[in-house]
Amino acid sequence: MARHLNTIPGRLVLMLLLIHALLMPPLFYVISSTVERTMKDSFIDNVRNFAQVFVDRFDRLEADVTEQRIIELLDSAMLSGQGSYAAIEVGGRTVGSSLMNVQDAGLFREDFAFGEHDDDVYYLSLPVSGLAEPAVLKLGYDESPIHEDLVAVRLTLIYVLSAYLLLTLVVAGFMSATIVSPLRWLQTVSRAISSGDVDRELKPDSRLEEISALADDLERMRRNLVGINARLKEEIAERAQAEADRRQLEEQAHHHERLRSLGTLAGGVAHEFNNVLQPMVLYLELALEDLPADSPIAENLLRVQELARRAKGLSQQILTFSRHDSDPRFVTENLAPIAEEAVTMIRALLPATVDLRIDINPDCSPVKCAPEQIQQLLVNLCNNAHQALSDDAGYISVSLGEVQVSDQLASRHSQLDAGQYVLLEVQDTGMGMDPATQERIFEPFFTTHEVGKGTGLGLSVVHGIVERHDGEITVESKPGKGTRFNIFLPCDGRGEQSR
């Protein structure tokens, strides 16, 4: 109930009820009392006029009038109007109408106002001079019809006032509805907006000035908020992106740092290793020279020499990874023929059953590169891809093209600057790698193959070659789906910067 009172229609109805409760009783009282007074006054006037008519009649009677005639006159007085009592007192004797109840004969009490004596009869007495002796005419008129009329008037008044009240309430209800319904609509839309549907417009079709002004203000506020909201969202997204980029760059820097220190370590080991290998190689050659060719010792020494050659190869791979190999020959050339040559080599190395797909764009910009190293890189990546293919199903694809590195992409890779790059891609549909493996693939001697199958240096060498070319290598891989290596090499001849 209290809840209904705190609504606009509730308040309006309550206000109207209070106003009417205060105003209607006095109004009712004033109207009904005015009507009552008027009715009573006119009753008394009528009664007195009637009475005067009969006084005149009695005044005109002859002195020798019979009692019969008097009674006839009194009877006619009874029959006129609402007569209920008619008698005449002549010389101490009272003669009454024959139409009057016997009991009524002694009831006369003179009234000086309407409703006196509570007998519902208005009694009056008037002197009559026409008779032989002084006489007083006594008449009584029924008051009850006036009472009944008054009740009817009051009832009518109540009906009229009630109808008025009801009509007022109906109109008030209707008026409040024209205020409330646009307000409710505003509320509905506001709720929709606050729960995320910010594009709803606040524009109710109300002609009420206050409501349309409120709606306009709210709509302006909404537009501002929507703008602020959009800007905030944008800002948050930008920040998140910047944070993600920063983290990625940090991780990359960390990764590069790690690989670089590994390179330093491995390079140092290789250096010492080469110092040991050097006299071994020479001693072997001297020893072999001293022995006859068919000596069984020579046979074993040849084997040792072969092993030394392998050791030299390993040490050279490590040095390539750590970018401390002796200066390769750098030229500025189109990569297409170099890649074609590598592909021919790779076809020869891989089993014929392997599906090797080639897509080399012959019109790429020239790149400053060491051709042997680029070929080595392709061979190593294809070898890696082949090892990822189980039972030679699936395919390996090698592609060469040119790309424009955007600022956005460059901002996420510490080794890339915005500009033109040649992009080498080696993709396989093999077993793929999980992120933990991807993290470590470029580390020397990190291998997922069983011991004895591969040295774990192939991808380290690839990494060293890419670094040497001032390029960037990225890996995309999904376990079970395959792997793609993207190698970006700068077109503007910035390759081979000593870092």
Add this chain to the structure above:
Amino acid sequence: MARILIIDDEEDVRIALKQVLERAGYEVSVAADGPEGLDLMKEEGADLVITDVIMPGIDGIAAAKKIRDMYRDTRIIVMSGGGMIAPAPYEPDAISTRSYLASASRAGADRTITKPFDRHELLQVVQKLLEES
């Protein structure tokens, strides 16, 4: 017969190189470090010096520079094991062989050669340099 001076702190490198070069018919003397090598140059002189790049005392580059300054006609070969070379091995700011060899060339070395090389490679380089002088 041409005289060759070998400077290397590794004894086995010295011995092996000496044997190989002597068999090829050269006169060979050896020194374990830069100062010793410079003393020998003063005493005996040499047509060709083969020096390791990094040694205690005076390193190969400094030695090459001194020899180049004092003996215009002597040919110099600087050897390197590749990889990182620094007084304290494996330091992150170690100097790379490439930059070392580059500075060797600037210091006056005629040739740089990367270990491990075989006899054939070495004799080819030595012969070529001596023919040129």
